[in-house]
Amino acid sequence: MESKTKKDSESINSNSRSNSSHKRERGLQIEGYSLEGISIAGHETCIIVPTLNLAFDIGKCPQRAISQQFLFISHGHMDHIGGLPMYVATRGLYRMKPPTIIVPKVIKESVEKLFEAHRAMDHSELNHTLIGLDVGEEFYIRKDLKVRAFKTYHVIPSQGYMVYSVKQKLKQEYVSLPGDEIKKLKLSGVEITYTTTAPEIAFTGDTMSDFIKDSENVDVLRAKILIMESTYVEDKTTADNAREYGHTHLSEIINFADRFQNKAILLIHFSARYQLDVIQEAMSAIPPPLAGRVFALTEGF
Amino acid sequence: MESKTKKDSESINSNSRSNSSHKRERGLQIEGYSLEGISIAGHETCIIVPTLNLAFDIGKCPQRAISQQFLFISHGHMDHIGGLPMYVATRGLYRMKPPTIIVPKVIKESVEKLFEAHRAMDHSELNHTLIGLDVGEEFYIRKDLKVRAFKTYHVIPSQGYMVYSVKQKLKQEYVSLPGDEIKKLKLSGVEITYTTTAPEIAFTGDTMSDFIKDSENVDVLRAKILIMESTYVEDKTTADNAREYGHTHLSEIINFADRFQNKAILLIHFSARYQLDVIQEAMSAIPPPLAGRVFALTEGF
Numbered sequence: 001m002e003s004k005t006k007k008d009s010e011s012i013n014s015n016s017r018s019n020s021s022h023k024r025e026r027g028l029q030i031e032g033y034s035l036e037g038i039s040i041a042g043h044e045t046c047i048i049v050p051t052l053n054l055a056f057d058i059g060k061c062p063q064r065a066i067s068q069q070f071l072f073i074s075h076g077h078m079d080h081i082g083g084l085p086m087y088v089a090t091r092g093l094y095r096m097k098p099p100t101i102i103v104p105k106v107i108k109e110s111v112e113k114l115f116e117a118h119r120a121m122d123h124s125e126l127n128h129t130l131i132g133l134d135v136g137e138e139f140y141i142r143k144d145l146k147v148r149a150f151k152t153y154h155v156i157p158s159q160g161y162m163v164y165s166v167k168q169k170l171k172q173e174y175v176s177l178p179g180d181e182i183k184k185l186k187l188s189g190v191e192i193t194y195t196t197t198a199p200e201i202a203f204t205g206d207t208m209s210d211f212i213k214d215s216e217n218v219d220v221l222r223a224k225i226l227i228m229e230s231t232y233v234e235d236k237t238t239a240d241n242a243r244e245y246g247h248t249h250l251s252e253i254i255n256f257a258d259r260f261q262n263k264a265i266l267l268i269h270f271s272a273r274y275q276l277d278v279i280q281e282a283m284s285a286i287p288p289p290l291a292g293r294v295f296a297l298t299e300g301f
Numbered sequence: 302m303e304s305k306t307k308k309d310s311e312s313i314n315s316n317s318r319s320n321s322s323h324k325r326e327r328g329l330q331i332e333g334y335s336l337e338g339i340s341i342a343g344h345e346t347c348i349i350v351p352t353l354n355l356a357f358d359i360g361k362c363p364q365r366a367i368s369q370q371f372l373f374i375s376h377g378h379m380d381h382i383g384g385l386p387m388y389v390a391t392r393g394l395y396r397m398k399p400p401t402i403i404v405p406k407v408i409k410e411s412v413e414k415l416f417e418a419h420r421a422m423d424h425s426e427l428n429h430t431l432i433g434l435d436v437g438e439e440f441y442i443r444k445d446l447k448v449r450a451f452k453t454y455h456v457i458p459s460q461g462y463m464v465y466s467v468k469q470k471l472k473q474e475y476v477s478l479p480g481d482e483i484k485k486l487k488l489s490g491v492e493i494t495y496t497t498t499a500p501e502i503a504f505t506g507d508t509m510s511d512f513i514k515d516s517e518n519v520d521v522l523r524a525k526i527l528i529m530e531s532t533y534v535e536d537k538t539t540a541d542n543a544r545e546y547g548h549t550h551l552s553e554i555i556n557f558a559d560r561f562q563n564k565a566i567l568l569i570h571f572s573a574r575y576q577l578d579v580i581q582e583a584m585s586a587i588p589p590p591l592a593g594r595v596f597a598l599t600e601g602f
Contacts, residue, residue, distance in 0.1 A: 060362065111422070114415060
């Protein structure tokens with residue numbers, strides 16, 4: 001590295017090189033969220049949600065991911081986790097706050113070993129907080145934002161992540177009370193509020209379509225935005241082929257159309273064999289009730 | 302990954318995505334060699350020599366590096382070694398021959414642990430041959446090409462690599478003999494040839510300018526092409542600052558000008574803080590005897 005002993009700190013932004021494959025990233029504006037990143041099957045997958053200060057999977061560690069404080073890893077395939085040490089090292093280099101990284105509990109130990117190996121090589125601290133999260137477990141990234149891991153179906157252990165907004169609301173019986181009365185009740189120890197959660201964004205990582213049928217995943221299909229893989233989009237590769245590789249075919253998504261209550265669905269992880277026009281054609285052929293609310297992340301195609 | 306069980310093999314070339322930061326790579330033609338890659342201090346360094354089928358350092362694993370069979374790692378800083386697992390995984394994904402990776406002997410065990418951690422996570426083989434090479438030791442990449450590790454001076458253990466062409470030549474005393482006489486001698490077991498080596502390409506990786514003064518490194522300064530770091534190029538950062546970070550300042554290269562017998566010098570690893578024009582200005586101000594034979598790798602600036 002250019003050295004951690006460097007005294008003149010440089011901001012990460014002033015160092016965004018024009019070479020970055022991500023300079024062309026315009027990001028998508030969907031349902032009030034800005035969604036950025038790159039996702040090409042086998043190459044790299046990293047989805048960035050700047051307003052939530054998080055990224056899902058790290059791919060090859062695109063520049064914009066570095067400024068996100070939270071990173072959620074879906075599974076240990078190289079195109080999803082390969083850039084993880086680079087992400088931590090670069091945040092260290094620029095003296096940014098050590099990131100918090102959430103991984104499937106089953107790979108936590110391996111991820112620790114990864115960092116140990118790098119520390120032995122580069123004599124750096126690679127500071128970060130590593131959290132192993134099991135399916136069903138939750139992690140709060142803010143007081144009003146929690147993330148729950150949900151089950152996905154891939155060829156190796158994998159999980160998706162569901163971001164919920166969390167709000168405290170006044171219980172119905174106190175709504176008509178004057179402010180000072182409410183204050184008094186609260187100070188006396190009465191529980192005057194209840195908690196509401198709303199599924200905001202779900203990210204699947206790599207998975208077969210089976211996650212759609214999993215009754216535990218009902219919130220995933222109710223999230224405002226569902227970011228899901230659709231590795232294959234045309235007939236040359238069948239839905240059966242997709243299953244064989246642990247992936248989802250667009251035709252399956254269309255078959256399950258009635259189940260998706262999401263306001264928007266962002267499809268990612270298209271096969272590297274596709275040219276942009278193949279993806280665009282497949283998108284424009286999506287019938288109702290999905291038509292008009294399905295988007296494709298085609299950065300890099 | 303998109304799956305290693307995939308039956309329809311895809312060539313790496315047909316999958317070169319247009320998103321790659323390296324699509325703009327035109328490569329440099331220097332002294333009969335094509336030199337490609339990207340090198341930005343702290344970000345990524347990977348220098349590719351396609352005609353030798355090798356890369357020096359792997360950076361973030363740019364697309365073009367994947368097709369090189371041999372990889373030489375100079376040291377364990379993340380911007381030089383971070384993409385190593387991705388390089389091996391991607392060659393595996395595309396069913397390319399497992400690569401041969403040469404690393405400083407002192408980090409070999411850590412690199413093994415890195416791959417073990419990834420194998421545990423992604424259940425893949427990550428096939429490759431890993432060679433630990435000490436300073437002064439040699440490795441043949443072809444019968445007529447050998448690479449020797451040479452000493453460099455960085456903040457962590459590091460080494461450069463020197464590629465030699467190796468040729469067998471007929472001994473002077475046999476030059477005037479007719480062909481069948483030579484054949485007869487050879488068959489009778491007489492050693493009729495001797496070996497000549499010529500230093501073709503040297504790569505420093507990250508280093509202070511001290512490697513220039515190291516009498517063991519005389520061949521490095523005689524290589525047809527010297528690829529060396531020049532992290533700093535202007536006066537805001539002094540040569541002393543450069544030393545403090547384990548790097549070289551362009552002013553030091555200019556001060557040592559008389560020592561370089563190289564036909565060409567390719568400067569790499571400029572600080573990410575520089576804009577292209579700063580580097581270009583510094584290049585055009587290089588005085589004789591270096592003027593005209595110093596090139597800069599500015600891909601990405």
